[in-house]
Amino acid sequence: MEILKRTADALQQGEHQQVATLVAEALGAGIPAGDVLQQGLLAGMNVVGEQFRLREIFLPDVLMAAKAMYAGLDVLKPHLASEGVPSRGKIVIGTVKGDLHDIGKNLVGIMLKGAGFEVIDLGHDVAPEAFVDTAAREGATLIGMSALLTTTMTRMRDVVQLLRERGLSGKVRTIVGGAPVNADFAREIGADDYACDAATAVDRVKALLGA
Numbered sequence: 064m065e066i067l068k069r070t071a072d073a074l075q076q077g078e079h080q081q082v083a084t085l086v087a088e089a090l091g092a093g094i095p096a097g098d099v100l101q102q103g104l105l106a107g108m109n110v111v112g113e114q115f116r117l118r119e120i121f122l123p124d125v126l127m128a129a130k131a132m133y134a135g136l137d138v139l140k141p142h143l144a145s146e147g148v149p150s151r152g153k154i155v156i157g158t159v160k161g162d163l164h165d166i167g168k169n170l171v172g173i174m175l176k177g178a179g180f181e182v183i184d185l186g187h188d189v190a191p192e193a194f195v196d197t198a199a200r201e202g203a204t205l206i207g208m209s210a211l212l213t214t215t216m217t218r219m220r221d222v223v224q225l226l227r228e229r230g231l232s233g234k235v236r237t238i239v240g241g242a243p244v245n246a247d248f249a250r251e252i253g254a255d256d257y258a259c260d261a262a263t264a265v266d267r268v269k270a271l272l273g274a
């Protein structure tokens with residue numbers, strides 16, 4: 064669809080105001096929020112990621128694109144998450160220590176909220192103790208961890224280990240995600256599950272918590 068292509072292009076150019084306007088227009092035209100997300104915002108961000116990998120663009124360009132992504136997400140958020148659904152359980156999420164990437168984690172949080180879970184978002188650069196202490200204090204039954212760097216994904220293992228040390232394995236389940244993470248890695252570090260995207264994350268979390 065033309066407007067979604069324009070949204071993706073504007074995101075790549077880092078035109079945050081234009082992205083917000085186009086997302087609002089697309090929603091106003093009756094395009095489902097999920098399509099605006101996938102074919103507009105995420106399609107644009109995928110191109111940015113590829114161009115960054117090939118060194119065709121540089122960090123400031125990626126930052127501008129990320130800002131545009133958030134401008135679009137702000138408009139989209141109320142349409143992705145339906146309000147007033149009774150809580151299906153408490154979840155702690157965050158991006159692991161040393162890692163500042165939070166767009167994917169935020170999307171997962173939005174979708175989980177929309178599915179009726181109470182989400183405590185610890186943000187990015189989250190220490191293992193913060194994940195585990197918060198879950199214990201708040202009586203959360205699941206920790207969701209995000210990592211986008213091969214150097215930080217290993218921190219997920221520390222969280223799983225800390226839960227074990229505190230006798231919380233089984234009581235507090237774990238799910239991991241982020242571009243470098245996969246199901247084999249999740250198994251290797253002893254996490255309960257893995258999901259490749261936000262929609263799958265909701266399905267897996269429901270299954271894990273029997274919700």
Ligand code: B12
Pocket residue numbers: 105108111112113115116122125126129161162163164165166167168170171207208209210211212213214238239240241242243257258259260261262264
């Ligand atoms: C945007 C971006 C940035 C932005 C982040 C802004 C922000 N607020 O998040 C900025 C500019 C800050 C940045 C910085 C850096 N980045 Co960067 N960045 C990206 C980029 C282009 C897009 C990431 C993104 O947001 N994708 C869109 C979201 C929606 O996708 P996602 O995160 O994968 O999330 C989905 C799934 O993975 C899953 N998911 C995610 N989290 C979770 C959690 C759970 C629990 C579950 C179940 C599922 C799940 O669901 C999400 C939704 O569908 C990627 C390229 C890429 N292909 O990933 C590089 C990339 C991740 N960055 C990279 C690098 C190298 C860096 C820097 C080290 C660069 C530098 N030299 O300084 C720094 C590191 C800073 C730090 N300490 O974290 C590399 C990593 C390479 C590697 N193998 O480790 C990548 C892959 C680029 C590349 N091809 O080289 N980056």
